[in-house]
Every structure is written in structure tokens, then in C-alpha cells.
Amino acid sequence: MAQARxxxxxDRPIGEIHRRLYGSFVEHMGRCVYTGIFEPGHPAAxxxxxxxxxxxxxxxxxxTTVRYPGGNFVSNYRWEDGVGPVAERPRRLELAWHTTEPNTFGTDEFMEWCRxxxxxxMMAINLGTRGETExxxxxxxVNGTASTQVSDRRRANGHPEPYGVRMWCLGNEMDGPWQVGHKNAEDYAYLALSTARAMRMVDSGLELVACGSAAWEMPTFGDWERTVLDLAYDEVDYISLHRYVDPGTxxxxxxxxAGVDLDRFIEGVIATADAVGAKHRSDKKIMLSVDEWNVWRLSEWTAIEGTFDPDDWPEAAPRIEDRYTGADAxxxxxxxxxxxxxxxxxxxxxxxxxxNVIAPIMTERGGRAWRQTIFHPFAIASRIARGRAYDAVVASPRxxxxxxxxxxxxxxxxxxxxxxxxxxxxxxxxxLDEPVELSAALGGLGVSRVSGARIIAPTDLDAVNTADEPEAVVPVPHEVDLVDGLATTVLPPASWLAVELA
Known part of the structure; x- marks a missing residue:
């Protein structure tokens, strides 16, 4: 049997694990909001x-944190449409996903859900069709404490206390030609810089995220990050990157x-950001916000994206409701x-x-909710992988x-x-076909016992969880021995293991 150590x-931790690493994303797309987290009249609402x-x-x-309201949606969104009396909110054409937006769920409803x-x-702002003023x-x-027309509007809407949102995304995927208000790097950089400066005049303690490339396959990748950070380095704290993995390609x-690919992308962005920092002779380090990532059968979406009826603008129409497999988990x-x-x-x-939308949680309109296969590794990691991350030096077969x-x-x-x-x-x-016998020397951290271990090792990598069969792919207990700080176990082919240490 192949062996890995x-x-x-x-004494060499990678770094502190920020609680925001376990974030998610809610966009006004498909059934993520409507019949997803929000469904008035549902028996469980x-x-x-x-x-x-x-x-x-x-x-x-x-x-731990959720980015809202988009995504491509935000680049044509008027936030004012989603506040105030629901009966008075306008219905709008939603250009990104070719639907009608009823605006019955907006900023205040989202904040109540977060509470x-x-x-x-984590709020995103529209830098596609709008700018500094908006x-x-x-x-x-959202955060105003003074008595102004805008903050008083929040109070009049029944929310006297400010929400205190700290993290703000300066637009979304602005390098993408699919984006409403798509801009070149220079135009976006100047808008992001002026918007960041204006926002910091209101609150200097905000954490601001500049748009990076939507994917590292983009022809603008690298030059985009360099241009944006060269102008806005002192005003932003993060650069974003998005990574979707398509099993169909x-x-x-x-x-x-796929982790090899994500590692390269992250390290490329870090290298670019640090090169700009060196040019500026700055002690500041730009952090990364990987504020969209997942498995997504993107090739299936692009095959139908241009087929929508130009006269049909449905409300909360299903969009990219991927059914996730054991391999996806x-x-x-x-x-x-x-x-x-x-x-x-x-x-x-x-x-x-x-x-619902490329999501770990699925729902039926008016009916059930269940966990997709990808729910389980996230739920386990978010619970047990806290504190500091340490570089596991792996000697592994290839x-x-x-x-x-x-x-x-x-x-x-x-x-x-x-x-x-x-x-x-x-x-x-x-x-896919070889088990691995694993030994991990963990005693130096103070590990003295294994308090639990679970493994995802699907017998059928194409199995999916459904409302009728919600546990086709689930983590199961796994045996891990620990003697004098050395943990040993066997991982079956195509498996993911999570061991709780104490």
C-alpha cells in the first residue's frame, strides 16, 4: 500500500484562520433569496x-459571514428599491440573470436574516451603473449615526440602530465583459479609488475590497490587479478573486x-500585490478575499445563457441549480x-x-429543505478547523x-x-484507485488524543443527495490511531478525511 507522511x-504556523474564511454568498439570482432564505407563507417561515x-x-x-446582494446582480441594482414599505417598492428588470426583481427582500430584510x-x-456596492454618491x-x-435624510429613512423604516457593517466590496467582477457597466482596469481603478476615499470620509475604519480578476484565465489577469492596486493601494485592504471549478471540462x-489550480491562482495574486507594495515601499500587506468559490458546471450554463425569451422576464426563475455529486464534495x-x-x-x-444556486442547501418552493453533498466538508471544517493553520509537509506518492x-x-x-x-x-x-496509508507526526503541537474522525468516501462518485434521499453521500466515522503523537490511518481511494485533535 502507498504510504504518505x-x-x-x-514553530512555523502559516497564520491565524480568520472567521471570515467560512463565509458564503447570497445574491438576488434564481431561487437563492426568493423560495430560498425568504418565502412568506411557507409553513416554516x-x-x-x-x-x-x-x-x-x-x-x-x-x-460566519455572507456577501450580499451580488454578484452580477449588484452592478444594475438600486438599493433604494429594496427598502421602505413593501407595497411601494418598484419591480425592475434584472439584467444579469434575465428575470424580474420584485424587491420584496432588500437591505433591512437581509440584516434581520443576518441577525x-x-x-x-459583507455588503457589495454597485460600481457598474452607479458611483460615489450612491x-x-x-x-x-446602513451605518449612519447622525441625523440625515438617508439615515433617518432607515429609522423611519423601523430600524433605529445602525447595522455597523465593516466589510464592503467595491463592485463585482468589473473586468468581465458580461458585467453591466464593465470597465477597463484604469477606469475601474479611478472609480474604486474615489469611492473608497469618499466612504472613508464617512468612516475611516471600513475594510474595503477591490475587484480582482473574475478568473485567472481572463486575458486581463495580472495586469488588472497591478493597475488597480497601483492606484488604490493605500485605500483598499483586500483584492478579490473568484474561482469556480467545472467538472465538465x-x-x-x-x-x-482542483486545489493545485486554486493554489496557483492565490499565489499569483499574492505575488502581484506584493510587487505593487514593494514598488510603493509600503509595509502594508494587501489581503485576499476569495469571495466566490465553488464547483460549478459552468459549461452547462453557458449553453443556455443566450436562449432566454426576450419577452419573458420571470420572477425567481431557477438558475444554475447544480445537483452535487460525491466527487464534488x-x-x-x-x-x-x-x-x-x-x-x-x-x-x-x-x-x-x-x-439553491450552486449551493450546499436546496429547497422546494413551499416544501422541504435538504443538504447537498458539498454541505458536509464545509460544515465539518467550519466547526473544527480554527485557530492557526500549519503547513503540513507531505511526503506523498504521486x-x-x-x-x-x-x-x-x-x-x-x-x-x-x-x-x-x-x-x-x-x-x-x-x-481514484489507490488507498494511502497515512502517518502524521502531530505531537509537537501538543496533540495527545483523537476526539473524533469522519470521512467522505463515496462508493459512487456520481451519487447525489435529493429531498427523497438526502443521505446518499454523508460523512461516516473513521478509525484513526494516535500513539505518542503519531496519528495513523488508511484513506480509501477518492476520500476526504477530517480528524478532530485534542
Whole structure:
């Protein structure tokens, strides 16, 4: 049997794991909001129309922060449409996803949902069709403490206290020609800079995210980040990157190695940001916000994207409701390992999206809610992988892929929280046909026992969870031995393991 070894130097942590790394994303797209988190009249809805069956699953998932309201949606969004008496809110054409937006759910409803879910809101502002004035007015509505026309409007709408949102995204995917208000790098950089300066005049303590490239395949990648940061370095705190992995465009072995791709993307953005920082002779480090990431059968979406009836603008029409497989769950587990491995610079992340739209949670209109396969690795990691991330030095057999050549069969990361004396080992066996015997030397961290271990090892990598069969793919207990700080176990082919350490 192939053998892999892990060693950890307790004196060389990667960095603190920010709670925002376990974020998610709610966009006015498809059924994410309407019949997802919000469905007045549903048997499980409260007086605000918020589905409490979904709320329970969100809490179980362990989401810490949510980016809202988009996404492509935000680049044509008038935030004023979504506040005030519901009966007076206008219906609008929603250009990004070719639907009608009823605006019955807006900023105040989202903040109430965040309050109930104990989630930190991350707000995105429209820099596609709007600019500095509208951004400052939204900031005043959300956080304003002075008596102004805008903040008084929030009070008149029944919300006397400011919401205190700290993190704000300066637009969305502005390098993408699909984006309403798409701009070149220079035009976006000047708008982001002037908007950031205006917002900081209201509140100097905000954390601001500049748009990076929507994907590293974009022809603008690298030059875009360099141009934006060269102008806005002193005014922004984060640069964003988005990564979707499409299983339909690669062999399965490459798909399971998607973390290799994410690692390269993250490290490329870090290198670009640090080069700009060196040019500016700055001690400041720009952090990364991976505020959209997931598995997405993008090739299926692009095949139908241009086929919508120009005279038909449905409301809350289904959009990209991917049904996730056992293989998808393994890849999500691997992407989480990659994010944790860069915990020194990735200080925010948002799995996209939360409900129905390429989501870990699915619902029926008026009916049931259930966990997709990708729910499980996220829920486990968000619960046990806290504190500091440590670079797991892996000596592993290699496995072949068409896209990346030979890669390590075993990918892993170790975390340890000194305050609670608990930690985790997350490991992915990327090999489709070979088990791996694993030994991990963890005693240097103070590990003395394994308090639990669960594994996702689907017998059918194409199995999906449905409302009728919601547990086709679930984590199951797994045996891990620990003697004198050395943990040993066997990972079956194509499996993701989470070990709780204490």
C-alpha cells in the first residue's frame, strides 16, 4: 500500500484562520433569496418571511459571514428599491440573470436574516451603473449615526440602530465583459479609488475590497490587479478573486486535484500585490478575499445563457441549480484545504452561493429543505478547523492527471487552536484507485488524543443527495490511531478525511 507522511513544525504556523474564511454568498439570482432564505407563507417561515428550516441548516453549516446582494446582480441594482414599505417598492428588470426583481427582500430584510443567523454581513456596492454618491448614501443608510435624510429613512423604516457593517466590496467582477457597466482596469481603478476615499470620509475604519480578476484565465489577469492596486493601494485592504471549478471540462483525476489550480491562482495574486507594495515601499500587506468559490458546471450554463425569451422576464426563475455529486464534495473539501493553507493572506472567503444556486442547501418552493453533498466538508471544517493553520509537509506518492501532470496523491492541512487545545487534520486522497496509508507526526503541537474522525468516501462518485434521499453521500466515522503523537490511518481511494485533535 502507498504510504504518505505528514510532519508539522509547531514553530512555523502559516497564520491565524480568520472567521471570515467560512463565509458564503447570497445574491438576488434564481431561487437563492426568493423560495430560498425568504418565502412568506411557507409553513416554516417566521413573521419576516424567513424560512426557519433553512435557517437551521445555515447554522449547522457554520457560515460566519455572507456577501450580499451580488454578484452580477449588484452592478444594475438600486438599493433604494429594496427598502421602505413593501407595497411601494418598484419591480425592475434584472439584467444579469434575465428575470424580474420584485424587491420584496432588500437591505433591512437581509440584516434581520443576518441577525437571526448570527452572521456578519459583507455588503457589495454597485460600481457598474452607479458611483460615489450612491455608495456613500448606502453606507449612511446602513451605518449612519447622525441625523440625515438617508439615515433617518432607515429609522423611519423601523430600524433605529445602525447595522455597523465593516466589510464592503467595491463592485463585482468589473473586468468581465458580461458585467453591466464593465470597465477597463484604469477606469475601474479611478472609480474604486474615489469611492473608497469618499466612504472613508464617512468612516475611516471600513475594510474595503477591490475587484480582482473574475478568473485567472481572463486575458486581463495580472495586469488588472497591478493597475488597480497601483492606484488604490493605500485605500483598499483586500483584492478579490473568484474561482469556480467545472467538472465538465476536465478528467476526473484533474478535477480532484482542483486545489493545485486554486493554489496557483492565490499565489499569483499574492505575488502581484506584493510587487505593487514593494514598488510603493509600503509595509502594508494587501489581503485576499476569495469571495466566490465553488464547483460549478459552468459549461452547462453557458449553453443556455443566450436562449432566454426576450419577452419573458420571470420572477425567481431557477438558475444554475447544480445537483452535487460525491466527487464534488471531495473537491470542495480539497478547496477548503487550499484556502486554509493560505490563511496568512486569505482573510475572507465566500462559497457561492448559499441556497439553491450552486449551493450546499436546496429547497422546494413551499416544501422541504435538504443538504447537498458539498454541505458536509464545509460544515465539518467550519466547526473544527480554527485557530492557526500549519503547513503540513507531505511526503506523498504521486498520481497522474491530464491537466496538471503528476500531483501529490495526498493533500493536507493541520490546524491548532491554543486557546481551546483543539485542532484538526484535513486530508484528501486524490487517487481514484489507490488507498494511502497515512502517518502524521502531530505531537509537537501538543496533540495527545483523537476526539473524533469522519470521512467522505463515496462508493459512487456520481451519487447525489435529493429531498427523497438526502443521505446518499454523508460523512461516516473513521478509525484513526494516535500513539505518542503519531496519528495513523488508511484513506480509501477518492476520500476526504477530517480528524478532530485534542
Amino acid at each position: 505528514i510532519s508539522v513544525d509547531p 417566521d413573521e419576516h418571511g424567513l424560512r426557519q428550516d433553512v435557517m437551521e441548516l445555515v447554522r449547522e453549516l457554520g457560515v 437571526q443567523a448570527d452572521i456578519e454581513p 455608495a456613500v448614501e448606502l453606507l449612511d443608510y 476536465q478528467d476526473r483525476a484533474s478535477f480532484l486535484a 471531495l473537491v470542495v473539501g480539497g478547496l477548503l484545504i487550499s484556502l486554509l493553507r493560505h490563511a496568512d493572506r486569505v482573510k475572507a472567503a465566500a462559497q457561492a452561493q448559499l441556497v 498520481t497522474p492527471t491530464e491537466r496538471f501532470g503528476e500531483v501529490d496523491a495526498l493533500d493536507a492541512v493541520v490546524t491548532w487552536d491554543e486557546d481551546s487545545s483543539t485542532g484538526s487534520l484535513l486530508a484528501l486522497n486524490r487517487s
